[in-house]
Amino acid sequence: MAVDWNSAEGCRALDPADMLGRLLEFPAQFRPAYDAGRRLSLPAGYKHSRQVVVAGMGGSAIAGDYVAALLRDRCRVPVFVWRDYGLPAFAGPDTLVVASSYSGNTEETLSAFDRARRAGARIIALTTGGELGRRAEAAGYPVFKIDYQAPPRAALAYSLFPLLGILTALEVAPDLTAEVDEAGAVAAGLLETVRPERPEGSNPAKALARAAHGRVVVVYGGGSLEPVARRWKTQVNENSKGWAFFEALPELNHNAVVGFTYPPAARDTVLVIGLGSPGEAAELDARLEVTAELLRQAGHEPRILAARGNSRLARMMHLTVLGDWFSYYLALLNGVDPTPVPPIDFLKAELARRREGPSPA
Amino acid sequence: MAVDWNSAEGCRALDPADMLGRLLEFPAQFRPAYDAGRRLSLPAGYKHSRQVVVAGMGGSAIAGDYVAALLRDRCRVPVFVWRDYGLPAFAGPDTLVVASSYSGNTEETLSAFDRARRAGARIIALTTGGELGRRAEAAGYPVFKIDYQAPPRAALAYSLFPLLGILTALEVAPDLTAEVDEAGAVAAGLLETVRPERPEGSNPAKALARAAHGRVVVVYGGGSLEPVARRWKTQVNENSKGWAFFEALPELNHNAVVGFTYPPAARDTVLVIGLGSPGEAAELDARLEVTAELLRQAGHEPRILAARGNSRLARMMHLTVLGDWFSYYLALLNGVDPTPVPPIDFLKAELARRREGPSPA
Structure with missing residues (x-):
């Protein structure tokens, strides 16, 4: 091993972006993030949805999996997680679509958002901003604004607990305050x-x-x-x-x-x-x-x-x-820095290059 | 390699139960199995379900995945696959539950069937018989009877195509005859x-x-x-x-x-x-x-x-x-026989033993 992992300073020699700090902050975020989700201002018409679709990828999508697993035996509304472009054909005006993307620039999630608009669905955006934030705000949909700087996977508290809070506010989920508090205490x-x-x-x-x-x-x-x-x-x-x-x-x-x-x-x-x-x-x-x-x-x-x-x-x-x-x-x-993800950067650049076609000589 | 894989006889030296025969029969089963599904007699009240839940495990469950993927952009009804005991809490009187188990004795699927009954769901059983067949028939639910002897995974045509046929009959899926025929021809x-x-x-x-x-x-x-x-x-x-x-x-x-x-x-x-x-x-x-x-x-x-x-x-x-x-x-x-699955046999016996508790000395 290249570092002394028995001290924070030792760890940070391989972790200059301070993933360690993100891990230490995590448990204290559960309750504030849940409460913030409950306070999001939502149209009255968003209650009584037929289905909930959480559209997102990676660390955003997995929050939907957590919610579906947590609520599967106490929620009368089906919760779907959609990890792809577009949306399934059943999504319509009675569907609540939560478009979740930390950066707001995930292309699959933007595609899902656009499809949800065309389907007349009830939409909520969960993001730090980006293109998703802009499109949702311009169209007048509620936006839960994530105010936390971290790699998306280290912002799990902000993809998961606001979603739970929103579902509590919409009466899809029960009041989970006690569970959220216990989870925070156990994690801490x-x-x-x-x-x-x-x-x-x-x-x-x-x-x-x-x-x-x-x-x-x-x-x-x-x-x-x-x-x-x-x-x-x-x-x-x-x-x-x-x-x-x-x-x-x-x-x-x-x-x-x-x-x-x-x-x-x-x-x-x-x-x-x-x-x-x-x-x-x-x-x-x-x-x-x-x-x-x-x-x-x-x-x-x-x-x-x-x-x-x-x-x-x-x-x-x-x-x-x-x-x-x-x-x-x-x-x-x-012997690797936990924070950078070069293959994802390569992939995004390569996909963009292919879409634009060969550059002129 | 222990055998000559360039002849059927050579292969069968390691394949005494004739998985080879099952593989050769597979493509010809698509259309008859689809048509048989369409002909299943169903109560009129089974149309217009809110959701379809395919409850099953392994080779039965995956048929639900195929159906959901095939229909995802042309089906207004959500198709869920449930691989567990019980059912999600949203399953109710407007839910169509297809309980699918080749043997009819899969304990998770029997648990799902029982839960579906208690929830008042619309139920169809897809099975060769077993306990699921008995319970469904006794309660008056439609049973699609699989009439094909094979390891469950080699009976995929009979978990998949009858399900498609049933969904066509219920107008959840369109008429897929042309696609089924092309699939059979391509596979053959x-x-x-x-x-x-x-x-x-x-x-x-x-x-x-x-x-x-x-x-x-x-x-x-x-x-x-x-x-x-x-x-x-x-x-x-x-x-x-x-x-x-x-x-x-x-x-x-x-x-x-x-x-x-x-x-x-x-x-x-x-x-x-x-x-x-x-x-x-x-x-x-x-x-x-x-x-x-x-x-x-x-x-x-x-x-x-x-x-x-x-x-x-x-x-x-x-x-x-x-x-x-x-x-x-x-x-x-x-160098292994493709057919037997000893760990699954061990697992079933061990689970049964634990449920019954220690035997008297």
Whole structure:
């Protein structure tokens, strides 16, 4: 490792943009962001929507996954997450479309916004500004203005909690204040055991990063933890610059478990991390345990983690924080700065170049 | 390799249950299965549902993904796929729930069926029989009876095309006869180039299996090809007994592309296969090309495939057939029988044992 990860100063040698600071700020943002969402001024006609569609990509879209998973057994309105250009054909005047883009310049989300306008949908924009902010304001739609400078993935509190607040205000979601507060407290409590000053022996995020170093990371989670497993995967991709995948329980019991044998080299190159929420759903607990047993039979050493907290939201955020720190330390072990994402910059430039065609000689 | 894969007899040495026969029969099943779905007798009250929920797991659930992807820009009714116990809270009397389980004994699907009954939903069962068939018949719900003996994943034509036929009958989907016929013709045509008699040099399924042998398989697909990428992944898991994952475009451009660097060993242990549908969506074409370029910059050699056919359904089924044969030949290269799935048998037995508790001493 290129740095001393046992002090903030040591970490910042590889982290000049201070992702560490973003990780430390995160838990304190939950409640203010939720309250701000509840206060957003919305047209009365936005209540009683037939469906909610969260249109966004990456760190914006995953907030929709968290909301859908959190509310799936207590919300009478279907919540869809749409990660693409345009919108599904069912979106119409009775659909609430939340167009969510941190920068406001995500081309898929702008396309979704334009389609939502043409469909006459009820639209809310969630953004720091950019083109989405301009278009939404010009057309008179409500805009939740994110006022936080960070890479989009580090602004998860501002894609997730305002969305929850908005849905509470629209009576799609119940009052979640107590859950949000517990989630903030649990996440803040976890900070004490994952911060740089805690050495590897008593720091679960560092220990897990050590186990994952040199391996492809595969994260399993079911029910409310499926989007959390996805978050781990994307954080390893973006922060650690590493290969990672996620799979959902119970679905993975119907296919992935058959595939633990080949190639044999996977025993040395894949690490499976299982996210559990003991007591929340007995079937998922049992399935995670038996899946771990199957992995061990195939020569793997899976790491099984247990979410802490009383409420579902607290458990989700507990493991979210652990995953964020895990991906941060894995970046340091890989010797890379967690903040820049050069392939995404290349991709945007290359797509723009192709759209404009060859430049004149 | 343990067998001569250039003849059907050679293949069957490792394939005593004749998965080969199932692969050869597949294309001829599309149209009859679609027509049978259209003929299912349904209560008049099943029309004008607010949502369609396809409840199932594995090879049953993926039929719902295919339907949702196929119809997403021409269907005014949202189609949800539910891979879990129970049902989302929004399911009610105006929801059409298709409970789909080949065996009829999938515990998640039985749980969904029971929940749908309690919610007063409109229910259709799609099954060979089993407990689901019994419960649905006893309660007077329509049952589409699958009359085909095969491992569930090899019965995809019977989870997918009857579902399409049912949705056509309910006017959720348009008349798809022409697309179904073209899909059958394209799939049958592809058989000629992937069957055992075609040697590796002129057989794309064998050539791809050779490239994937010894590697973790990662499949990318966007839009209508996202469920096809998932199908490839599950077929590698179950037929080839190998590690495999899928990711969706354009979402993977927002995270996965940053993760091509670590661990460096992934260059020798991961193969990325990109599924393209040239001309269907210009943005996805461009994104797949630039993604391949990023992989090459990171030292990978991705394989980019192009779907053939005029209609979307034909293109989906073209690549589905190619993936099925690819996974079959990869099983032979791995020296394993493609049909048995011992980990799933172990899992079912172990879950049953835990539910019953320790046996008396």
